[in-house]
Amino acid sequence: MSVITGLGVVAPNGAGLPEFWEATLTGRSGIGELDRFEHSGDTPRWAGLVDGLDPAEHLPGRLIRQTDVSTRFALIAAQWALDDAKVDPSTLTDYEMGVVTANASGGFEFTHREFQKLWARSPEHVSAYESFAWFYAVNTGQISIRHGMRGPGFALVAEQAGGLDALGQARRVVRSGVPLVVSGGVDSAFDPWGWVSHLSSGLVSNGSDRATAYRPFDEQADGYVPGEGGAVAIVEDADAASARGVPGLARIAGYANTFDPAPGSGRPPGLRRAAELALADAGIRPDEVDVVFADAAGVPELDRAEARVLRELFGVCGVPVTAPKALTGRLFSGGGMLDVAAALMSLRESVIPPTFATSTVPEKYGIDLVLGTPREAGLDTALVLARGRWGFNAAIVLRTPENRS
Known part of the structure; x- marks a missing residue:
C-alpha cells in the first residue's frame, strides 16, 4: 500500500502547506495583475503569481544560477515535503529513493533569456546551463542530484493532468519495491513568450475583476486564469513509513x-x-x-x-x-x-x-x-x-x- 507522508506546496496564495491551506479556507486569492513585463492592456492581464518567496533563502547560489524559476519552486517544495515527512535522505539507501515529476512548459524564462543572448550577442554568451535548464526532466534531475536519490526517475508531460500522472507513477514505483519516491508537479511560464503561449489557447479569461476572472462552473464563466507553482509529495510504502514511525497523511487508493x-x-x-x-x-x-x-x-x-x-x-x-x-x-x-x-x-x-x-x-x-x-x-x-x-x-x-x- 502506498501512502503520502509529506507535502511541500508553493502556490500563488501561499508558500508552504499551512499558508496555502489557510488561504484556501479563508478565500485569500493569489490572482493579481501580471506585472513582470510590459504587455498590451488589450490582452487578459490576470495571473496566479508566486510572490514573496525568495529562492536565495532556501537554495545555494550555484543552484539559482543554473535553474529556471519552475525548478527553484520544485526544489523548495521537495525540501519542504521531505521535512514534513521527517525524511533525511542521507540516512537512507540512495538506490531505494526515486523521483517522479511532471512539467508542461520546461524552463521557459531561463531558456528565453538565453535565446535573447544568442540572438543579440553571440553563442559564447549563452549559459552552459541552458543544455539542461530548459528540459522537462530537469526538476526530476535536480531533485535527484541534490538529495542523492539514485533510484528510478521519471518525467511526465500531460499539462494539467501531469501532476496526478506523476503521483500514479510514483505509486507504481513503490509497488515495484522502492520504499520512497518524491513526486509532484510544478510549472511556471510567465516571461513574454510564456504569456503568449498561455494566450494561444484562446481559453484565458478576459474578466475585468481579478476576484471573478476565473469562476469555474459559474453561469458567467468565460475562461481560466493561468498560474504558477505546484506541490510535491513524499510517497512511501506503508510498512516502510510505519517502520520509520511516520503516519501517512492519506493513501493512494x-x-x-x-x-x-x-x-x-x-x-x-x-x-x-x-x-x-x-x-x-x-x-x-x-x-x-x-x-x-x-x-x-x-x-x-x-x-x-x-x-x-x-x-x-x-x-x-x-x-x-x-x-x-x-x-x-x-x-x-x-x-x-x-x-x-x-x-x-x-x-x-x-x-x-x-x-x-x-x-x-x-x-x-x-x-x-x-x-x-x-x-x-x-x-x-x-x-x-x-x-x-x-x-x-x-x-x-x-x-x-x-x-x-
Whole structure:
C-alpha cells in the first residue's frame, strides 16, 4: 500500500502547506495583475503569481544560477515535503529513493533569456546551463542530484493532468519495491513568450475583476486564469513509513488516466472513464466518494462536459464538489498536485473548502458545488480530477489512512 507522508506546496496564495491551506479556507486569492513585463492592456492581464518567496533563502547560489524559476519552486517544495515527512535522505539507501515529476512548459524564462543572448550577442554568451535548464526532466534531475536519490526517475508531460500522472507513477514505483519516491508537479511560464503561449489557447479569461476572472462552473464563466507553482509529495510504502514511525497523511487508493478520442469521432471524452477506472482500482463505488476536487476549467463548454460526467457518475447533486484552484489559477502540471494537497487537508480536517469566485451555478449542471463558506463533513474518500489540453485525463482516489478496505 502506498501512502503520502509529506507535502511541500508553493502556490500563488501561499508558500508552504499551512499558508496555502489557510488561504484556501479563508478565500485569500493569489490572482493579481501580471506585472513582470510590459504587455498590451488589450490582452487578459490576470495571473496566479508566486510572490514573496525568495529562492536565495532556501537554495545555494550555484543552484539559482543554473535553474529556471519552475525548478527553484520544485526544489523548495521537495525540501519542504521531505521535512514534513521527517525524511533525511542521507540516512537512507540512495538506490531505494526515486523521483517522479511532471512539467508542461520546461524552463521557459531561463531558456528565453538565453535565446535573447544568442540572438543579440553571440553563442559564447549563452549559459552552459541552458543544455539542461530548459528540459522537462530537469526538476526530476535536480531533485535527484541534490538529495542523492539514485533510484528510478521519471518525467511526465500531460499539462494539467501531469501532476496526478506523476503521483500514479510514483505509486507504481513503490509497488515495484522502492520504499520512497518524491513526486509532484510544478510549472511556471510567465516571461513574454510564456504569456503568449498561455494566450494561444484562446481559453484565458478576459474578466475585468481579478476576484471573478476565473469562476469555474459559474453561469458567467468565460475562461481560466493561468498560474504558477505546484506541490510535491513524499510517497512511501506503508510498512516502510510505519517502520520509520511516520503516519501517512492519506493513501493512494486508486489511479487511472485516459486520452480523449479524436475530434469528430463521435465518441465521448475520456474523463468519465478515467474516474470510473480510478474508482474500480480503489475497489469502491461512486456512493463511497465524499468529495470531488474538480478539474474546473472555467470554460463553459468544458464545465458543462465535466458537470455531465459528475451528474451521470454520482447522480444529480450526489456528491459535494469543489474547485479551490479558483484562488490560484490553473498551474499546468502543478494544478492537479495542488488539488491533491487541498484534498489531503480536507480529509485530515473534515472540511471542504468552497469555490470562492463562483456565485451562480446553472441548475442544469446538477452538481452540488460548495460555495460561500467551508463545509464541515465527515470525509473518508476524495476523488481528484484533472484534464490537460490535447486530450489528457487523470483521476486519483485518496482515502484516510485508517480506512484500509
